[in-house]
Amino acid sequence: MLGQVDSQRISPVFIGREAERSVLAAGLERAVAGEPQIVVVGGEAGVGKTRLVEEFLAAAREDGAVTAVGGCVEQGADGLPFAPFTTLLRALHRRLGGELIEAAGGRETELARLLPGLGDTGPATGPEPDRTRLFEATARLLERLARADRPLVVAVEDLHWSDRSTRELLGYLFRSLQHSHLLLVTTYRADDLHRRHPLRPFLAGLDRLRTVRRLDLARFTEREVIAQMTAITGAVPEPALARSVYERSEGNPFFVEELTADGATVRGMSPSLRDLLLVRLESLPDEAQEVLRTVAAGGPFVEHALLAETADCAEGELLAALRTAVGAHLLVPTPDGDGYTFRHALTREAVLDDLLPGERAQLSLRYARGLERAPHAVPEDQRAARLAGYWYHAGVREQALPAVLEAAVHARRRYAFAEQLGLLERALELWDAVSPAVRAGLRPVDYIWVYPGTGRGGALDHVDLLAEATMAALLAESYDRALAISRRALRRLDERREPLRTAWFWLQRSRMDNGPSRSDGRAELHRAMELVRGLPPSVVHAQVLALNAARQTSGEPVGPQMFEAAERALSMARLVEVESIELYARFTLACLHAEAGSTEDGVAEMGRVLQRVVDRGEVSLLGRCLVNSAVTLGEIGRPDASLEATERGFALADRFGLEDTKAWLAANRAAVLLLRGDWAGCAASVRLARERARSDTPQAAATVLAAQLALLRGEVPAARAALAAVRDGFRTPELRSDFLIALSRVELELAVHDGDIRLARELFRVATANGLPPFTASSLWGLFDAAARAESGTRGLPAADAGRAQAVAAIREAMAPAPRRAPLWAGLGRLVDVELLRAEGRDSAARWAEAVAGLEPLGLPYHLAQARVSWAEALLAEDGAAADVRERAVRLLVLARTAAEGLGAAPLTARIDQLAARARLTGERRPVAAPAALPPAEPAEPAGPDDAEPADPFGLTPREREVLALVAEGRSNRQIAERLFISPKTASVHVSNILAKLSVTGRGEAAALAHRLRLVPTGAPGR
Structure with missing residues (x-):
């Protein structure tokens, strides 16, 4: 009906933007070559972002690409998450049909949360990991739909209106798309980004991604304005008119269109933006103006069926008014042809701003009633959120509260936890404003899913709602909000009357430990433990015991109290018959057995638990099992088995879409490869961990490993930068014990490099002051080795010799309880032992020979090269004049130098060359070059005869x-x-x-x- 409407206000010729089109075309070329690209287009309202994208997509389609567009909507804040992805996936489904189903690859259940009808979504039961699976499934779907002969170009418009879930999914795509023929274009309105706008940090993070290109659209020049006016009117404008339009529009293409529409009107019109946008609306018949106001109040777009239910006129009058509005270029049909939207968002904003007080509330009321009469007028996935928004803006609180709660349930099912939190906070705002009768009709089973085992029935109460909001805030990683909401709940609860509900909140608060002003959660967990003590068995009781047992493994050395805590948690989980908690406790117990000496039994049990977790699809437990299995195998001295477990973990993490788990696994693999001497592989794993990490701890672990690798290579500035990144970017007291020990090792080695042995000794004392935590063997032996080398390397320096005896004794005392059962730790233990003897001047060639013999079968090339150099040095010190001794020393140094060069260990290579030069040895793998003197800053003293x-x-x-x-x-x-x-x-x-x-x-x-x-x-x- 509306397809033949005249379009004389819009330029039929695309003006300018040659440079921007070139950037987009180059991005498409790279995507065709298999390198996914992202182009982010920014500019003020009306500058032509949408026109640029439309023209580019049309050209891409002509070249054989598949295209789809989705736009963010203002209602995202009202709980309509992922709106642009739902729209563009619908478009792709219409275009590709069965090919999209095939590309889903068995992940229809996850993708149905974005594209309803693709599969059965079911309830949301495995919060954050399942959300990651949704993101991973979306990324893989887009990658599979894009082909070299038919690239995929998708556009997401109006990011300034994006909900948090949409931004997080986009961020995931930006970082995880690899080797794909995909181009993703996004647009945002730059002039809407105030200082605290949530899009600002999102955009700032894009600058570090090599696949992202930024385009900032400038206003038109005067020449381009004249070209646009000429294209609109068909004739070159008079110079005075062109100059007037250019000055009034300031080069904004949309304003140029408005001002060019009627030259006589332009000359007498107010320059006010609102007047400029409303002047054409006010010239329309009253019926058309009323329909435009109704469409504006309905949202960024309104379906025809819903508008027909809402508009206060007959169908024929409605169609006539719509034809007039479209003919005036104020409305355009939506891409799917089912409804209408304003041609420019600025016009809608001006119409809304012009509504009288109470007028929008009345229009929202009409929409709410219309949607209830015709629920199928809008897509099913939008119905709950839009109805909640209409009732809320209508001010009908009794209807708004249940509608908002229902919308929160829908947001939860789509893993849109930030939007769920916003809706629940709106429900909390409405709670006291509705009558008790309305609240009495709300049942917890309909809205609450996070409050297990409390045994409550009856009506939903305020604390139930606070519990749901607390969990939503936790899952949205809004820890400040979670703290504030849980604090409100605890103020309302009487712990003597309701200890179990109170314990649940303290349990959740113990998990809120990711901020610089918060505790590590131990006190909160202890409070929960005290509250459940003596209560009948319950799910909450089992959860508290299981988390307490797991937390203990990161503290003191393994002892009977840890086994007792894990066994109590296991018994309670079996008593309440919740297998997920039982598996959690079993895994904790298995790790303890492996660490304490029952290695085979512990490793076997870890494998059984992991297999059961996989069989049950317990995604929320899988990440912990995969990471801790690999880590534990490494800490008990089985690096090869740890690498095998890591590779299996990567496969399962891919299968279940656990992206953060990959970061953990990559960090663990990097640590093992560093020990094994595969430093190139270590560096690659560090990069992977830092790219994929979504939480602080794996990011910090990878950064510490980067610092260690830099020191081994002699790249001191890089090590300092990595150390600063950890100290500045993470709250180090909250990092795991093994990372803190590794961090102390880096600081110690840097202190030695700076000649500050006293600081190095103090760092060692602090790092070992609280004993040796479990599951830290690899970090501890690295620290002991660094501390011993610090003492032996500064022998002969008066300032260091003064406290050396006490320092060496302290190292030996700290080492005493360290594990040496495994051959790996026994070999490193012998190396540190003889290094301490060297610090005291009591080492011998025989002791170094024993250390080398112990290291040779272990596959530790760096440590072996270290030991061979020290053995050679000891041989030369004992009998450096004997030919056979010198020949043996040369062989040792050649082996050590070959290893050091292969690793890229510059400091070790320099040490070897120094020893060879000092001893005047021949037969090195290659001659030792004489060091070149630095050019003097000024002439030195004349050389004398000596x-x-x-x-x-x-x-x-x-x-x-x-x-x-x-x-x-x-x-x-x-x-x-x-x-x-x-x-x-x-x-x-x-x-x-x-x-x-x-x-x-x-x-x-x-x-x-x-x-x-x-x-x-x-x-x-x-x-």
Whole structure:
């Protein structure tokens, strides 16, 4: 009916935007080549974002691409989540039919939450992991629909109106789409983004993604405005009129259209934006104006059937008014042809703003009643949210409360927890405003699903609603809101009369530990434990006991109390017959057995629990089982088995769509590969973990591993940057014990690099002050090794020698309870033992030979190379003149240097070269190059006759040896200059030359080397 309406107000020619079209075309080319692309188009209202996207999509379709468009709607805040994805998936379903079903790949149940009718959604029972499955299923569906010969281009418009769930799904797609022929285009209104707009941080995060391109549309130039006016009117405008339109519109294409429509009207019209937008509406007949007001109050779009139920006129009058509004280019048919929308959102906003007080409420009331009379007038997935919005804006609270609660249920079923929370907070706002009779008609079973085992029946009460809102806030990761809502509930509860309900809230509060101002949850969990003590068995009781048992494994060393807690949790779970809690407790108990020495039994039980979790599809438990299985195998000294478990975990995480679990697994794999010497694989796993992590802990673990790898490679600035990222980005007291120990190791090694052995010792003391937590063996042995090398590496430095005996004793004391049952930890234990003897000057070639023999079968190339270098050094110290000893030392150093070069371990390579140069060894894998001196900042003192020939293997001149002796005393450049009667700048040049010749990176390391290798006399100048 409306297809023949004249369109003279719109330019038939697409003006300008050549650069923007080129960017979009290039993105499509890359997508065709298999590299998915995202283009984010921003600009002020009316600048032409939609026109640009429409023109590009039309061109893409001509070239064979499949396209689909979905738009965000203002009602997203009222609980209409994922609206653009529902729209574009519907369009793809209409276009592709069975191909889309086939591409769903058996995930119709998850995808039905976005595209109703695709499958049976069922209840939402496995909150966050199932939500991740939905996101993963969407990503894989889009990837499968895109082909090289037929790329897929999807557009999501009006991100400034997007709900949080839509933004989170988009963010997931941006980060997880790989090797696909897909181009995703999004648009947003830049002038709507106030300082606290939720889209701002979302957009800021995109700049770090290499696949994302940003386009900011500028206004038209005066020449482009003239071209647009010419295309609209068919004639070149008079210069004065063109100049007037350009100045009044300021180059905004939409305003140019409005101003160009009638030259006579333009000259006399107010420049006010609202007047500009309403002037054409006010020139229409009253019937058309009334229909436009009705359409505006209905939402961003209104179906014809619903409008017919709502409009206060006969069908013929309605059609005539609609034809007039469309002919005036104020309304356009929706893409599916079922309804109407304003051609430009600015016009709708102006119409709404012009409504009289109470007028919108009356229109909303008519929509609510109309929708109740004709529920099938709108799509089923939108019905509850739109009805709730209509009743709420109509001010009919008795109808609004149950409608809002029903909409919250629908949001929960779609895993739109942020939108569910918003609706529940609206329900809490309405709660006291409705009559007791209305509240008495609400049943918990219809709206509440998070309050298990409390044994309550009857009507829904305020605390029930607070419980549901608390859980929604937790799942939406809105921890501040969860704290505030749960606090309200606890104020209303009497813990003496309702201890179980109170315990449930304290249990949830113990999980809210992800913020800088919150506790670690232990006190809250203890409170819940106290409340359930002595109560009859219940699901809440079992949950509290199970979480308490799991939390204990991250604290003190494994002891009888941990086994007792896990066994109590298991008994309670079996008593209340909830297998999910039983499996959780069984897994905790299995991990404890594996750590405490019953290795085979513990590992076997972990495998049985994992298989049962997979068979039952217990997605909420699967991530924990996959990650902890791999970690536990590593911590009991089985790195190969840990890698196998990790690879199986990746396969299951892919199958069930557990993206954050992949980040955990990648971090674990990186730790094992670092130990195994596959540093390239370690770096790749670190990148994967940091890209995929959705929570702090795996992100922090990967960052700490990145710092460790950087130090091993000699990349000190990179290690410092990673350390700063952990300290600045995460609340470190809340990180797991193994990560904190690994973090302390990085800080300790950096302190040694800076020559601050006292700080290094203090860091070790703090890290081991509370004993050795369970499941931290790999981190602990890394820390012990670093601390021992710190002491042996600074031997001979007076400032370090002073407290060395106490420091070595402290390391031995801390090591005493560390596990050595597995061959891996036994081998590392022998290495640390002899390193401590080296720190005391009591090591021997025989002890190093034992350490090497213990390490050789373990597959630890870096540690083995370390031990071989120290063995060679000990051999040379004991009998460096014997030919056979020198030959054996050369063989050891060649093996060590080959390994160090292969790993990229620059500091270890430098140590090998220094030892070879000092001992004047031949037969190295390749000759040791003489260190190049740094260019002096100013001419040094003239060389004397003694300076012609180097007096030692490093080429130090007599003057440089004098300077080195003062460096070994800890003197600054200024103090050296005063002692030797030279300028501070000359002293600085000498120090720089010395560091270069010794191939060291700091004064402390140079001083330690000087004492250890006897490069300076016993009495230094000036003593």
